[in-house]
Amino acid sequence: MAKKISKKDIAQLLKAWSQQFAVLAPSRKRGVAEMAEWDGKDVSFLDWYRNTVVPPKASFLPPMEEMFRFQKDKDNYKIEPPSKNGQKQLIFGIRPCDARAMAILDMTFEDAYQDPYYLSKRKNTLLVGLSCANPCESCFCTSLGISPSESADVDLMLTNIGDHFFIEEITAKGKELTAKTSGLKDANKDDEAEARKAKETAYNKVTRKLDTEGIKDKLLASFDDEGFWEKAAAKCVSCGICTLLCPTCYCFDINDELVKDEGARFRSWDSCGFSLYTRMPMENPRKEKWRRVRQKVCHKFEFYPMTFDIIACTGCGRCIRLCPVNWDITKVLESVPAKAKAGK
Amino acid sequence: MTVSDINQRQKFFAEGNVYLPHIAVIEKIIEETPGVRTFHFNLKDQKLQKDFSFESGQFAQYSVFGIGEAPFCISSSPTRRDHLEFAAQRVGKVTNALHRLGVGAEIGFRGPYGNSFPLDFLKGKNLVFVGGGNGLAPLRSLIWNVIDNRNKYKKIDIVYGARSPADLCFKYDLDAWDRNKTVNMVTTVDKGDDTWKGKVGLVPKVLEEVAPSAEEAVAIVCGPPIMIRFTFPALEKLGFKPEQMLTTLEKRMKCGIGKCGRCNIGNIYVCRDGPVFSYAQIKNFVSSEY
Structure with missing residues (x-):
């Protein structure tokens, strides 16, 4: 009741x-x-x-x-x-x-x-x-x-x-x-x-619409379409706000602090939008911005569905409202090629 | 890994908290090359040391308190348990701090994490180990493991290379395997010097010369990404199928348990789903993400 x-x-x-x-x-x-x-x-x-x-x-x-x-x-x-x-x-x-x-x-x-x-x-x-x-x-x-x-x-x-x-x-x-x-x-x-x-x-x-039908497969097929991802990432300034303030983003960093004899280990929000995120001493698999934007989009609409059978986006719109350069994930997703271009 | 495996492992951590390290004590340090050191260590708590178990291929998170954590594979074999080992190249914040430590120093240790080399799958097969530089670290855990159970496996080939004779790691192992008549050991360097009498040539090229048969064989590959990228095609030329090629990958990691996000290749987390993969599992992403 x-x-x-x-x-x-x-x-x-x-x-x-x-x-x-x-x-x-x-x-x-x-x-x-x-x-x-x-x-x-x-x-x-x-x-x-x-x-x-x-x-x-x-x-x-x-x-x-x-x-x-x-x-x-x-x-x-x-x-x-x-x-x-x-x-x-x-x-x-x-x-x-x-x-x-x-x-x-x-x-x-x-x-x-x-x-x-x-x-x-x-x-x-x-x-x-x-x-x-x-x-x-x-x-x-x-x-x-x-x-x-x-x-x-x-x-x-x-x-x-x-x-x-x-x-x-x-x-x-x-x-x-x-x-x-x-x-x-x-x-x-x-x-x-x-x-x-x-x-x-x-x-x-709620008037904004996104067609999510088949999006996972489209992204999978377009994974190596460098031209598409470069265009999709063109105006991104890698500020990370769309991930830090995304309700489903969970990436974190772990760091130590030691002052005199007292120390602590912390974890803090991190973002796949930052180039340091994946940097290793010898190389960085996501040095280029387009690779990071691809990771962000694919994690939500391709990888998370592959692992947990659910899209890791709730349409809350924060990444659109808060982006300093008006990057719009719905526009990017709508422009994923229906058929991938011939691979490299 | 099954749920009960995870539960069993989770119990090993203090209060079941997988982020809490145990204290480990460094017992011996070996200078492998000017930049790479092997650390022998044991857990400080003797009961934990006794209860601790791991398999070849698994990794752990090691910390220098106040500096931070970094992941390394356990490079010793589970068949040899008077101590544990890991090898670290001095390249970043944590590894520089590790290289400043001496015998007796205390470090943080949490693990083991990740999957391991599939011993059941390897049993009864010819094994071809292909290693480069300090990428021999995870392989040597498995190599000693199979040598200590020699009758379970058929032929063993090891092709190992480094940039120069000075860059060869684990020379004491290379010598031991060279002397071992049940193992075919081939060592090569990209560039020799005045004293070098062995082979000269890149690992994938030397591998093609050694030409191990793909029949009933599994190749286990680990080295710098550039070596891995060229070794897979070389193996394919020798007739190896993607399912017959195993590798263990390295990525920047923080949590080690599939939460912090950064070590993914596509939908796979290297820490949670690996670090051991067959080429079949990763070949779609290798060109663009590794």
């Missing part, structure tokens, strides 16, 4: 949840929109929030994260494992595209060896989704099988129906949460109809 909550009670709701969880909600305090610890009162994001600039992956794979510390005692070293952080989190307002991105990231971090840093945070976090009412011009989620207003990848899903939010319980964890939350009312048939209408309207507002 779906629930609803009056809009003016949202602050109350988040306050109640703050008792059990570290609640994260959209915030612009640091200049760009991101999911940040809720300050206990401000719900003005309900008016300005379309999507965060920093994707929610940052709450699971932080831009920089300490992996462990070590101590140096003369010539001996002692490793201090990371402390077990059992803090329960709740992310309020995640968009369906970004929730799907988390499901896509799970595949990598659960694959073969478990990644303890990512997975422990993921296990301790509830996702409360918020339907998109105003998708951006750059959004193309519907082309990737995602609706801006529905999600199976969250625990609860909220949809704006005028003076209320309509609440769907998606997972058992979500159901458990609503059962323990006071101030929710049962939704009726009219609310349901309102929600359906709102979702349909939002869906139709």
Whole structure:
């Protein structure tokens, strides 16, 4: 049975949840929109929030994260494992595209060896989704099988129906949460109809389309088409922003720091857009920019589908909105030759 | 690798955390060439050292604390376990730091990672080892492994080369294999000097002269990418099929377990799906990504 909550009670709701969880909600305090610890009162994001600039992956794979510390005692070293952080989190307002991105990231971090840093945070976090009412011009989620207003990848899903939010319980964890939350009312048939209408309207507002049919095979066939990739990469400035702020990009670097006798190992976001990313002392397989752009596009639309049977793109549009030179992945994908030119 | 293999391996790591290194102690250092050193080491914790197991072809992440980590194959054979070995050429930040270390120094060690040479597939076959420079490191783990189980394999040919006599690595192994009558050892250099009495010529060319038969044979190739690129066509000329050619690849790596992203060739991660591959697996990408 779906629930609803009056809009003016949202602050109350988040306050109640703050008792059990570290609640994260959209915030612009640091200049760009991101999911940040809720300050206990401000719900003005309900008016300005379309999507965060920093994707929610940052709450699971932080831009920089300490992996462990070590101590140096003369010539001996002692490793201090990371402390077990059992803090329960709740992310309020995640968009369906970004929730799907988390499901896509799970595949990598659960694959073969478990990644303890990512997975422990993921296990301790509830996702409360918020339907998109105003998708951006750059959004193309519907082309990737995602609706801006529905999600199976969250625990609860909220949809704006005028003076209320309509609440769907998606997972058992979500159901458990609503059962323990006071101030929710049962939704009726009219609310349901309102929600359906709102979702349909939002869906139709996503006007940008990308034809993903057969894209994997087209990319495979065009892998050696150097001319095509050179053209596709021509205006790229290798700034890396389309990967760093992509909700499904997960590449990271690992580095050490040692000050006197106290040290730590960190991991930090990295990007296949940077030429140092693959550089080895003797050579670099992706020295040329076009090879790096090819890697980025093919990883999402060819290699990830080959390994996990899903395209590693959710159509969130960040790489289009945030690119300083208006590079547009949908345009690149549309121009992949239907048949590869004769190989070199 | 099956899920239970992974679970079994994951248990070896402190708290099951695959990123946490164990402390290892350097026991001996051998100057192979002016830029390449072999390090003999053991895990500091004796119980771990005893429980540790690996197979020829696997690699590990080695760290100099405060400087960083770098991946190297375990260059010793699992059949010889009084210590472990790896070889490092002094070329970057971590390898320079490694070369400054002395006997008794402590380093970080996590592994083993990756797949290994398929011993079941090699059993009962003629083996042709083709190595160049310090690319002999992973091969020598397997070479000693098969020599220590000599009756399981048929003919063994080894073709090994380096730029100059001074660049030949593991000379003590080359001598031992040369003396071993059950092994056909051919050493070559690109350019000889006054004292060099052996063969002169590039590895792929010398390989064609040695002309090992492709019948019931497997070639195992490792060396600099340029050598690998020319060795595969040479083997094809000798009648080897892509499935009969194995190699072990090297890429920049950080995590070692298929997460950090950078060591892919197409949809394959060298760390997770390799480092041992058949030419059949990688030939589509070799021209453009390796």
